[in-house]
Amino acid sequence: MKFSPRTFRAEWDLHAWSGVIASLFLFVMFFSGVFALFHEELHAWQDPRSRGEPTAALAPVDFEALFAWVKAHGEPAVGSHVGVYAEADSHLAYGWMSDEKTGAEENWAWNRVTGETVPEITRVADELYYLHFFHRVPGGLEFSGVLGVLLLVATVTGVVIHLKDLKRQFWQFRSEMRARYSGSDAHKVLGIFGLPFVIVLGWSGVLLCLSTIVGGAFTWAAYDGKPEKIEELRSGGVPARFPSGQPAPAFSANELARRAQRAAEADELPVTLNVSGFGDEVSTVYAHFDRHGFEPERGVVLDGRTGEVLRSESKSEPVPGAAFERLLFDLHFAHFGGVFTKFVYAALAFAFCAVVVTGNIIWLERRDRERARLGNRILERLTLGVCAGLCVATATYFLANRLLPLDLNARGSVEFGVFLAVWAVAAVIPFFLWKGARQTTRGYAWVAAAFYLLVIVVDFAVESVHLGSFFTRALSKHESEALVFELVIAILGLGSAAVALAQRRSTSPSSSSRSLSSVLPPASA
Amino acid sequence: MKWVVSLGAPLAAVGLGAGIARYAPLDGAVALAWGQHLVVPLWVTLMCVLPLQKSVARAWLVCLGCATPGLVGLAQGVLG
Numbered sequence: 264m265k266f267s268p269r270t271f272r273a274e275w276d277l278h279a280w281s282g283v284i285a286s287l288f289l290f291v292m293f294f295s296g297v298f299a300l301f302h303e304e305l306h307a308w309q310d311p312r313s314r315g316e317p318t319a320a321l322a323p324v325d326f327e328a329l330f331a332w333v334k335a336h337g338e339p340a341v342g343s344h345v346g347v348y349a350e351a352d353s354h355l356a357y358g359w360m361s362d363e364k365t366g367a368e369e370n371w372a373w374n375r376v377t378g379e380t381v382p383e384i385t386r387v388a389d390e391l392y393y394l395h396f397f398h399r400v401p402g403g404l405e406f407s408g409v410l411g412v413l414l415l416v417a418t419v420t421g422v423v424i425h426l427k428d429l430k431r432q433f434w435q436f437r438s439e440m441r442a443r444y445s446g447s448d449a450h451k452v453l454g455i456f457g458l459p460f461v462i463v464l465g466w467s468g469v470l471l472c473l474s475t476i477v478g479g480a481f482t483w484a485a486y487d488g489k490p491e492k493i494e495e496l497r498s499g500g501v502p503a504r505f506p507s508g509q510p511a512p513a514f515s516a517n518e519l520a521r522r523a524q525r526a527a528e529a530d531e532l533p534v535t536l537n538v539s540g541f542g543d544e545v546s547t548v549y550a551h552f553d554r555h556g557f558e559p560e561r562g563v564v565l566d567g568r569t570g571e572v573l574r575s576e577s578k579s580e581p582v583p584g585a586a587f588e589r590l591l592f593d594l595h596f597a598h599f600g601g602v603f604t605k606f607v608y609a610a611l612a613f614a615f616c617a618v619v620v621t622g623n624i625i626w627l628e629r630r631d632r633e634r635a636r637l638g639n640r641i642l643e644r645l646t647l648g649v650c651a652g653l654c655v656a657t658a659t660y661f662l663a664n665r666l667l668p669l670d671l672n673a674r675g676s677v678e679f680g681v682f683l684a685v686w687a688v689a690a691v692i693p694f695f696l697w698k699g700a701r702q703t704t705r706g707y708a709w710v711a712a713a714f715y716l717l718v719i720v721v722d723f724a725v726e727s728v729h730l731g732s733f734f735t736r737a738l739s740k741h742e743s744e745a746l747v748f749e750l751v752i753a754i755l756g757l758g759s760a761a762v763a764l765a766q767r768r769s770t771s772p773s774s775s776s777r778s779l780s781s782v783l784p785p786a787s788a
Numbered sequence: 789m790k791w792v793v794s795l796g797a798p799l800a801a802v803g804l805g806a807g808i809a810r811y812a813p814l815d816g817a818v819a820l821a822w823g824q825h826l827v828v829p830l831w832v833t834l835m836c837v838l839p840l841q842k843s844v845a846r847a848w849l850v851c852l853g854c855a856t857p858g859l860v861g862l863a864q865g866v867l868g
Binding site for chain 1: 793798802803805806807809810815816817818820821822823824825827828829831832833835836839840858859861862864865866
């Protein structure tokens with residue numbers, strides 16, 4: 264199919280502009296998305312204190328005790344949200360509380376056997392997960408949604424402008440040619456291979472990020488400003504329940520868990536009990552079970568005061584749209600196929616990171632090969648500093664996780680501070696010490712490779728005392744997950760080394776070796 | 789053209805989606821599901837199609853046409 268020159272030009276411009284505007288943010292989203300994907304594994308890896316404990320003799324989860332531990336940290340306000348999470352084969356249990364009125368938010372971890380609070384020593388898994396949708400930045404979630412739309416626009420327009428020669432572009436990779444052509448080939452081949460992945464991730468990501476805003480608009484434009492109507496339609500007819508402000512005694516948490524198990528016809532107890540309207544006369548409990556890929560949701564909604572089952576997903580009529588949403592979200596979170604799928608997703612995510620970087624290379628090489636314009640010189644250095652800098656900063660984050668003393672005050676924040684500081688420094692270095700794109704990339708890639716591989720060396724040195732037992736007994740789920748993440752780090756290290764080696768064979772950079780003085784306007788200007 | 793693409797497209801997509809949720813002759817929950825899940829494809833389609841319009845005014849008219857069901861619904865809701 265061939266379009267008119269005007270249509271082609273309009274779609275080409277849209278592709279280029281939407282891509283270049285979103286490029287660096289999308290790189291961050293997809294790179295950190297790998298760690299969001301391996302969140303469970305990273306969670307198991309980040310805290311060595313939880314390894315090596317036998318799990319066979321663990322008692323069934325006592326939800327009553329979990330809520331008592333929440334109250335031991337301070338009685339939550341009537342009407343607040345309180346939740347607890349515990350897996351049958353883990354020593355750790357988690358609790359959280361949020362109060363919309365005061366904005367207070369807290370969360371805790373406990374040792375399920377001793378009941379002792381486990382002090383937080385690290386937040387690596389959570390911070391990298393939050394980075395995936397810029398959670399730490401005000402409005403970051405909504406911003407991520409808009410980036411998702413730009414990603415979809417760049418993808419659709421990319422397909423449109425290459426429809427005429429899609430078959431040829433699918434296989435063509437001229438690695439021996441200069442950046443404009445080799446980068447362009449890599450951009451198209453990886454882009455086409457990753458097309459279904461990007462569309463599914465983009466669409467589901469936008470739904471996840473913008474559901475609050477779109478829901479708010481729908482409330483006014485379609486439901487006369489009554490949010491309870493949407494809630495009722497989405498919950499399959501269960502009337503919306505809002506806390507009344509009147510305190511009332513809560514129903515037994517253990518009995519709630521058992522009723523939820525019966526209602527869901529599940530073999531095991533729920534892993535989460537989430538209470539909306541805690542200690543209130545109108546209190547609603549949402550019980551969630553462990554899910555495996557494409558299994559139907561087995562959530563149960565109960566009355567927190569009387570224990571009455573209000574709705575069970577497995578017995579009620581499916582809510583329209585829920586099956587489609589579940590499919591999209593299962594695909595987004597890789598809730599199927601186990602660890603193998605996660606590695607496939609990770610490969611596709613790294614391929615997309617390459618699509619982003621090569622997209623910017625094409626922009627620079629086609630529009631301003633000599634980097635005569637200030638904007639393009641800044642784009643080149645930012646692309647390198649932000650993208651390669653993130654790889655180095657993440658490696659440093661893991662290294663800090665292993666090297667900082669366990670009893671360090673506010674250790675989790677110090678680690679995160681190290682990560683942000685290294686990333687910031689790495690992002691600005693290309694503005695001061697510019698030795699051409701390839702040489703600078705090679706430097707960053709070698710540092711990242713060295714740091715990732717050093718993490719593994721430190722890990723095995725620190726954990727050498729456990730190594731013997733690793734080979735003589737079955738690993739717990741927690742330990743297996745930690746080892747899987749060790750493999751992720753090894754892949755990152757080897758991948759970074761491969762990038763560094765790939766830069767060696769290339770010829771001198773197309774752009775000149777300009778330093779800061781050439782990036783910033785002259786002082787007299 | 790950049791304003792109509794960046795602002796007109798999302799407003800039109802949400803307006804049309806809300807219009808479907810409100811006026812589509814379907815069961816309430818089904819209409820909501822269609823309306824909500826069409827917002828993203830509509831938004832992306834409009835962003836790709838609006839630059840092809842012959843003029844900015846015409847592009848805004850396309851947006852207005854799409855957003856009309858949502859705007860009517862909003863007016864109905866506000867005016868009771």
